[in-house]
Amino acid sequence: MTLRLNSSQKKTPLSQITRNSFLLICFFFLLWYIISSFYFEQEELLSDKNEETLTEVHLTSLSTLSSNTTITTIADNDNSKNQLEELNKKYCGKPICKFLFVYIIGEQETKANLHFRSFSQLAEKLNRIMVLPNVGSSRIGTCNKFPFDFYYNITLLQKEFPNVLFKSENDFIFWLKERDQIKKIMNNNDKPLSILHSSVKINRSAEKTFYDDAEPNFDVYECISKFEPLMNLKDPNSRVRYTKMIIKEMDLIREKSRVEFSKLLTKVLTIDEEIILVNGYVVHPLFLQIMPVIPYNDYILNEAQKIKDKLSFSYIGIHWRLESSTPKLLPDCVQGLIKTLNKVMEEGEIKNIYLATDYPLLSTRSQSSTFGKITSYHHDAIRTLNETFKINTWVSLGGLEQLRKNEKYNKELNGSGIQGILDKLVCMNSNYFISGPKGCSRVISKYTKAIANERSNRIKNKDSDLLNVIDRWEIPL
Incomplete structure (x- = not known):
């Protein structure tokens, strides 16, 4: 069967098709050129070759510029100075920190x-x-x-x-x-x-x-x-x-x-x-005025109060630094201490004893880094004291329990660390406070003196719980 075309379906002349195609091709070429040029320019702007054009430049007013002014260097220094000043203001409240x-x-x-x-x-x-x-x-x-x-x-x-x-x-x-x-x-x-x-x-x-x-x-x-x-x-x-x-x-x-x-x-x-x-x-104060003791952390104060509560607010505080003793005198020293404790407990109606010492409490090592040679005299003296009375320490009363659960505090607690502050506070609060005589303990001690000074101030302020400032037991003749 032959397909016939009516008049409206007659073929368009070839010349007309060619002309239209050419125009269409030109249109698309022009469009491609414009788009390509745009992306090429953007790529050039973002390339490494033109990276310096992205650096922020702070311009000074044109009317104030001289022909040899280096704008970038001056601006960078000013900005750096401003940023340093802002940092100092944030930390120190002033443009310069000292x-x-x-x-x-x-x-x-x-x-x-x-x-x-x-x-x-x-x-x-x-x-x-x-x-x-x-x-x-x-x-x-x-x-x-x-x-x-x-x-x-x-x-x-x-x-x-x-x-x-x-x-x-x-x-x-x-x-x-x-x-x-x-x-x-x-x-x-x-x-x-x-x-x-x-x-x-x-x-x-x-x-x-x-x-x-x-x-x-x-x-x-x-x-x-x-x-x-x-x-x-x-x-x-x-x-x-x-x-x-x-x-x-x-x-x-x-x-x-x-x-x-x-x-x-x-x-x-x-x-x-x-x-x-x-x-x-410096050993001594640098200024005439001596400021009050730096207050201790609330955690340590609370621990001291807990120990005081466990001792029923009725106890004798002892500071016995064995490092400074003469070992061969210790048998006599402990007998003198026992005699004094019996007398004070009877006359003052005090039931409990608290011992602050550098003797080993948590390990076999002393609580003092300088107390290395612990002899049988030291062990025997503490054993005799323990066999005569119930002796309480920061360890036996569960002091600093939270710290003792954490290994990172082991070295601190096994040496002369935070527990030394705790002992000091507990002795300051004791009803009666005693320390050793020459030969049994260290007599000239800033630690003991600090306790005595605080107790003296409290007695002056009519603190009726304290029965003395400090006494030293005697070695029996």
Whole structure:
């Protein structure tokens, strides 16, 4: 069958088809060109070759530009400076942060507590932020592993020193890190930290007090390296100055000379450096005014109260530091202690006994890091005491139970650490307090004196629960 076309279905001439196709091809080619050009331009803008065009440029008003002005350098420095100032305002409340960081205080807790207060007074005189070092093993210093508030109540410390801003070691590290990040982001290395690293130490043989330059790193504890490279102490390009102050002991003992010394100390340390690092061993107060004891953490206070409750608010507190005893005298010493306890318990109608001691309680090692040689005399003396009375200690009464469940506190609890503070507080609260005589115990003890001073103040304030300040038992003749 043949297919026939009507008139409306007649073929279009070839010339017409060719012309229409050509126009259509041109249209699509033009469209392709426009789109391709657009993407090509975008790709060029985002390519590595043109990366510098994305850098933010801050332009100064054209009317103020001279022909040789370098706009980018000036803008970067200004921005870096502004960011550093904002960082300082956030951490310090001022455009420039100035810190006093006494990273080592060379005494055990009772004395270190006193010396930290002295350096806090210095921070106030210098108008500097006081960095709170770590604590542990009855010490205050950055070499220890626990934060400052493991021992102390920072809120109450701040109330004692309302004009001093205190920052933890972690706060200090965060400031160092953020400052370092700003320098890296802005590619600005022309603002190294300015640091004074000074040793401030007493020397009992010194004929006079003097302050002088010192050799780099002449008196540095290795643990301060944890702040590297943020402080750049070993970087030759850093702005670090080293000094030493040797203190004649009498300049701190006599009140008049201590006033003169404190003026000298404040004067030589009134400087522009951002950080003053101090390795301190001063033994005596630095200023005439002696501030109150740094308040202890609420957790320790609560533990002391629990022990007092378990002892029915009726107990004799004993501080017996066996390390300082003469071992061969200990059989007589313990008999003298037993005689005294019998007398006090009968006359004062006191039922319980609490013993604070450096004798091993949790292990075979002493509670003191310096008490290494424990003899049979020591063991026999404690055994005799235990066989005569029921002797209570912070261990037997379940003190610091939560810490004892955590292994990270083992070293602390097996040494002269937080339990030393607990013992001190329990003895302060005892109805009667006794310590050993010469030969049986350490007589000149800041620890024992701190307990006695607190008890004396309470008696003056009519605290009727306390029957004495301190007594020492006698060795039987």
